[in-house]
Amino acid sequence: MSMDHSISNETKSRWPGGARAVIAVTVHMDGPAVEQGRKQNGLGMYSKGRYSARCGVPRHLEILARHGISATFFMCGYDAERYPDLMRDVHGAGHEIAAHGYQHEGFDLGDQEPALLERTHAILSDCVGEAPVGWCSPSGRKSTLTLPTLRRLGYCYDASEKDDDLPYLANIDGRVADDFIILPNNTISLDDAPLFTNGQATAAEAYDNWIEELHALVQTDGYVHFTVHPRAGYGSGTPARAAAFDRFLETAKTVPGLKFVKLNELANHCLKRPELWREPRA
Numbered sequence: 653m654s655m656d657h658s659i660s661n662e663t664k665s666r667w668p669g670g671a672r673a674v675i676a677v678t679v680h681m682d683g684p685a686v687e688q689g690r691k692q693n694g695l696g697m698y699s700k701g702r703y704s705a706r707c708g709v710p711r712h713l714e715i716l717a718r719h720g721i722s723a724t725f726f727m728c729g730y731d732a733e734r735y736p737d738l739m740r741d742v743h744g745a746g747h748e749i750a751a752h753g754y755q756h757e758g759f760d761l762g763d764q765e766p767a768l769l770e771r772t773h774a775i776l777s778d779c780v781g782e783a784p785v786g787w788c789s790p791s792g793r794k795s796t797l798t799l800p801t802l803r804r805l806g807y808c809y810d811a812s813e814k815d816d817d818l819p820y821l822a823n824i825d826g827r828v829a830d831d832f833i834i835l836p837n838n839t840i841s842l843d844d845a846p847l848f849t850n851g852q853a854t855a856a857e858a859y860d861n862w863i864e865e866l867h868a869l870v871q872t873d874g875y876v877h878f879t880v881h882p883r884a885g886y887g888s889g890t891p892a893r894a895a896a897f898d899r900f901l902e903t904a905k906t907v908p909g910l911k912f913v914k915l916n917e918l919a920n921h922c923l924k925r926p927e928l929w930r931e932p933r934a
């Protein structure tokens with residue numbers, strides 16, 4: 653499986669600004685929308701999403717600001733309804749607001765999906781005064797209705813797939829789209845959730861794993877898509893884990909030729925020359 657990896661001349665780069673490699677930091681807020689979507693009561697063990705709004709997102713905003721890094725924040729419509737000021741804080745700090753379900757629907761939605769995508773799209777657009785152009789499915793669930801609906805709403809990228817090391821043009825309704833790019837997101841190796849779900853990794857172990865992945869990806873195709881969740885429980889909102897995130901960014905900033913990008917910037921860059929991102933797979 654390979655794509656057009658033919659840009660091997662060191663004087664050329666497939667990435668914005670002629671960078672050797674790019675890193676997109678994506679923050680999945682995963683607030684109380686997660687528990688609400690699971691019909692949990694938000695109390696006690698079901699309050700971990702609320703931590704994201706109260707502590708985790710502000711902590712991650714401070715870390716990103718200190719490093720001068722702009723990120724992409726995937727937000728649920730329900731969380732935007734509950735915390736509109738927080739959404740505007742994130743947007744006002746220069747980060748991208750992208751869509752992540754209404755109540756983090758981690759199940760197959762069937763015919764309900766277009767209406768829920770439209771609902772969250774309207775909530776986020778109204779909340780921050782700018783329409784999202786990117787989406788990442790909660791828990792990775794998609795259907796055949798997902799991409800046609802997103803494109804109709806004006807989206808240009810999806811960050812849900814786990815099937816490639818590089819971006820590639822989407823296939824929508826049986827045709828390769830020149831106006832919609834898949835920005836794959838490997839949610840095992842460069843994500844906090846699988847490491848922290850049951851407390852099975854320490855923050856130091858997570859850091860070591862992320863650094864190993866970072867250096868390997870920079871050496872190969874140069875696309876690094878790194879995801880954190882500011883919640884308690886499976887996320888990195890708590891202090892020691894947030895400190896590992898902080899140290900990871902500090903190290904990433906020292907990698908020669910590695911450029912930080914928001915996903916909307918990366919999508920726009922790719923779609924300026926769609927022929928470079930067309931899949932050659934049979």
Ligand SMILES: [Zn+2]
Nearest residue numbers: 680682790791
């Ligand atoms: Zn999520």
